[in-house]
């Protein structure tokens with residue numbers, strides 16, 4: 001499965017690669033899909049292919065988007081501009097053949113799902129968890145990059 005600039009490979013494992021050079025701040029992908037409420041999803045990230053985009057709101061991801069892996073040192077970020085306008089943007093230049101990755105934690109709030117991380121980055125946190133559990137320096141970095149969704153920022157202020 002491919003979009004214009006991305007290719008999903010499923011062997012040896014599911015990964016998405018750039019097939020074209022992508023420049024910093026470019027929108028890589030518009031993320032569309034059916035919206036689902038949290039209470040309809042027993043374990044939103046684990047059971048199905050869902051991305052949190054609001055306090056109680058998730059988008060069901062298509063095969064390509066769901067194939068994009070997590071990294072603690074990501075080259076892209078999901079931007080939740082205004083539901084349902086959600087897109088993936090490049091955080092730096094991405095070369096042809098480079099795997100596309102984003103940090104799953106940035107859009108996660110009040111979601112108990114967590115998983116061990118095997119991204120292999122030198123700054124790997126070892127675990128994928130919701131935003132509020134990230135080290136403060138990492139949270140500040142994402143906030144400075146303006147990629148943290150409003151529903152997460154609002155909750156952090158109230159916390």
Ligand SMILES: [Zn+2]
Pocket residue numbers: 071072073117118119120121123124125126127
């Ligand atoms: Zn990691």
